[in-house]
Amino acid sequence: MFDFLEPFFFGLFALGIIGAGAAVVTLRRITAQALLMALTFACMAGMFLLLGAETIALFQVLIYVGAITILILFGVMFTKVDDRAYGLFFQQQTPWAAAVVLVIAVPVAFLALSFHDPATPSAKGGDLIPLAASLFTDYSFPFEVASVLLLAALVGAIVLVKRDDQ
Amino acid sequence: MPIGPFGIDPTIWAVLRLVIAVGLAVFLALNGALAQIFLERKIQAVMQDRIGPYHTGPFGLLQTFADAIKLLSKEDIRAKLTDAPFFLAAPAIVFSPMLASFVVLPFGPDFVAANLNVGLLYLTTLGSMTVLGVVIAGWASNNKYSLMGGLRSAGQLISYEVPQILALVTVVLYVGSLSMVDITNSQPGPLVNVLILPFAFVTYLIAALAETNRNPFDLPEAESELVAGFLTEYSGMRWGIFFVAEYGEVTVVSAIMATLWFGGWHGPGVDAVPILGVLWFTLKTYAFVLLFMWIRATLPRLRIDQLMGFCWKVLIPLALFNILASAVIILAFADPRVPLAVVNWLLLATLIIGLPFTQRRRLLRFRSRTRDSVGLRDARSGLSP
Numbered sequence: 400m401f402d403f404l405e406p407f408f409f410g411l412f413a414l415g416i417i418g419a420g421a422a423v424v425t426l427r428r429i430t431a432q433a434l435l436m437a438l439t440f441a442c443m444a445g446m447f448l449l450l451g452a453e454t455i456a457l458f459q460v461l462i463y464v465g466a467i468t469i470l471i472l473f474g475v476m477f478t479k480v481d482d483r484a485y486g487l488f489f490q491q492q493t494p495w496a497a498a499v500v501l502v503i504a505v506p507v508a509f510l511a512l513s514f515h516d517p518a519t520p521s522a523k524g525g526d527l528i529p530l531a532a533s534l535f536t537d538y539s540f541p542f543e544v545a546s547v548l549l550l551a552a553l554v555g556a557i558v559l560v561k562r563d564d565q
Numbered sequence: 566m567p568i569g570p571f572g573i574d575p576t577i578w579a580v581l582r583l584v585i586a587v588g589l590a591v592f593l594a595l596n597g598a599l600a601q602i603f604l605e606r607k608i609q610a611v612m613q614d615r616i617g618p619y620h621t622g623p624f625g626l627l628q629t630f631a632d633a634i635k636l637l638s639k640e641d642i643r644a645k646l647t648d649a650p651f652f653l654a655a656p657a658i659v660f661s662p663m664l665a666s667f668v669v670l671p672f673g674p675d676f677v678a679a680n681l682n683v684g685l686l687y688l689t690t691l692g693s694m695t696v697l698g699v700v701i702a703g704w705a706s707n708n709k710y711s712l713m714g715g716l717r718s719a720g721q722l723i724s725y726e727v728p729q730i731l732a733l734v735t736v737v738l739y740v741g742s743l744s745m746v747d748i749t750n751s752q753p754g755p756l757v758n759v760l761i762l763p764f765a766f767v768t769y770l771i772a773a774l775a776e777t778n779r780n781p782f783d784l785p786e787a788e789s790e791l792v793a794g795f796l797t798e799y800s801g802m803r804w805g806i807f808f809v810a811e812y813g814e815v816t817v818v819s820a821i822m823a824t825l826w827f828g829g830w831h832g833p834g835v836d837a838v839p840i841l842g843v844l845w846f847t848l849k850t851y852a853f854v855l856l857f858m859w860i861r862a863t864l865p866r867l868r869i870d871q872l873m874g875f876c877w878k879v880l881i882p883l884a885l886f887n888i889l890a891s892a893v894i895i896l897a898f899a900d901p902r903v904p905l906a907v908v909n910w911l912l913l914a915t916l917i918i919g920l921p922f923t924q925r926r927r928l929l930r931f932r933s934r935t936r937d938s939v940g941l942r943d944a945r946s947g948l949s950p
Binding site: 430431434437453454457458460461464465466468469470472473475476526527 | 648681686701716723
């Protein structure tokens, strides 16, 4: 009875991702860009939800919408409101940008078209315990490397903002 | 044809259930805000030796309804240079995550709209989304005070999210589930989690105060320095929506505290009469709402550097140590309750006893520095002997 819901939401999220993503690139107002980027991330979370991966979807919202977009907005707030032509720097590089996009887009398109049988989403996608187990056993090395990177960033930030008088 | 509850087709019941849940959430959020504004006025009045609202209705009970009608009928004022779409969207961005949070709260046995197995993560995620609305409101108002409020809000909320999540993780480690229903079921007796994990509770309480912009952490809207922070340009029901959202968030974090540390809907007589659970849950939740009001009526507002320093230098290190200790203890002991409780109570004692000492040392340092500079100035002007 509600079979139409999944394709409907897939279409909605796909439209949201592509539309908001295109708007992020083409729009000139930087606040609108930041917010639309949040919308793109939220639609990605919706995609994960459709695949039955609730945990990943929630982490997507928590980290990308809740933290990274806020950090970007934090930076945006220190810029001026007026519509200045800050886009000029990038507009001189249209051919380069097109080339880079092609290099990335062609393999992705081939990969996407090579799928014929849709993979059945596993019902265990929302389960945290297998996710945690694989993170701390099979993928413990990448996990540790990422944590070292974050630690280095943290130490760097503290060094940068350290006051001289203390 | 399969028959669901109340003789309704299960597929229709699934949709109907959702509609009822959202309707109830709206009802609870709006009426909770009205009730809490009345309570807040009365309680602050009692604490400050005033009468509070008394003219409209018995004991002034209808005052908040009159205020709500006033807000609704107010002229919709929008300053000319505000950023229209964002200015209009910001209250909605603050309001909707709060509303969505109500869906996973376990009000009673089998009285929960959606028993997500990642319910706590869901609540944390929604809690982190409100800051987006506050930041946008501050930016779109095109006003220096609003922008300052938005910036403060972003810094404060991102900082206090860390100890908040760390405190939740301690409980999740101990219980072994993120589902609000499982967490409630794990503490049926009088031995509720707060007796075992008091430090995690206090960390969460402080972080929740900051997360909901309540005193003494209401720096984003500090009236004495920022006019009204991100709310400066808002009036009428848009302003009202921000306040409904704030009170709703207070309710949600209070409900989280009641569920995670105080046994949720468990209480005397629940096994015999399940609907009593709703009463116990409401009582526990409103106990925390009242605690928040008490704190608001008592404590002065912090300075922004004190706020950040306390989070990064005190709360986060202690909370991180708490997680490390809890994880080791839970792995090492078959019955981790006693060692966990010992470590947590010790940490709480360290926090409470240690704070005055560090503050005293800081105060002495500031005083000696001031004395030195005053002494130098006097020496230069030839005043000192």
